[in-house]
Amino acid sequence: xxxxxxxxxxITGIITTLxxxxxxxxxxAQEKERKSHYYEHYKSYPINTIEGNHIVRKDVEKLKVxxxxxxxxxxxxxxxxxxxxxxxxxxxxxxxxxxxxxxxLIVNTQHLSNLIAYRFSRRxxxxxxxxxxxxxxxxxxxxxxxxxxFLLILSLLIENFFLYGVTxxxxxxxxxxxxxxxxxxxxxxxxxxxxxxx
Numbered sequence: 001x002x003x004x005x006x007x008x009x010x011i012t013g014i015i016t017t018l019x020x021x022x023x024x025x026x027x028x029a030q031e032k033e034r035k036s037h038y039y040e041h042y043k044s045y046p047i048n049t050i051e052g053n054h055i056v057r058k059d060v061e062k063l064k065v066x067x068x069x070x071x072x073x074x075x076x077x078x079x080x081x082x083x084x085x086x087x088x089x090x091x092x093x094x095x096x097x098x099x100x101x102x103x104x105l106i107v108n109t110q111h112l113s114n115l116i117a118y119r120f121s122r123r124x125x126x127x128x129x130x131x132x133x134x135x136x137x138x139x140x141x142x143x144x145x146x147x148x149x150f151l152l153i154l155s156l157l158i159e160n161f162f163l164y165g166v167t168x169x170x171x172x173x174x175x176x177x178x179x180x181x182x183x184x185x186x187x188x189x190x191x192x193x194x195x196x197x198x
Contacts, residue, residue, distance in 0.1 A: 098165020
């Protein structure tokens with residue numbers, strides 16, 4: 001199947017664009033669910049948001065289904081994948097598709113996980129969590145890193161080029177959270193629980 005996708009790179013480009021659009025739609029669905037109920041139990045600070053990427057955060061909060069900036073990037077990425085696959089070897093193409101698709105598959109499954117959790121939390125959950133954005137990024141980075149370890153073991157056992165790409169995508173996803181953390185103010189000393197203050 002992966003060989004066919006590389007040979008028919010225009011199809012692979014279209015699928016890549018669709019994966020990026022699914023990411024956007026799932027993000028909006030997650031934000032809508034948070035606004036309708038989950039906000040009662042979870043808030044982040046200093047900015048109350050579920051969107052880690054500060055570039056599109058306002059568009060997510062406004063639930064903008066049609067987002068020209070997002071659409072243009074999605075189409076541009078699809079075209080890039082289509083053209084680039086024509087210029088590289090089969091093995092490199094497998095790693096490349098695994099990496100690009102891996103990023104979207106990993107984040108989309110995380111969106112689905114959050115969306116399902118938000119839905120189930122409509123009943124049987126009480127109280128409120130206030131989580132600093134830095135803590136949130138670290139938690140998410142840890143989740144992606146755990147996925148990376150799982151995929152790394154699989155890729156070493158199976159020795160599959162596509163899986164190598166997906167494994168790299170998981171590592172990149174984990175590192176991306178640590179990069180985004182730099183745009184968030186540090187946690188004040190007074191914000192720590194007393195037993196953690198040294």
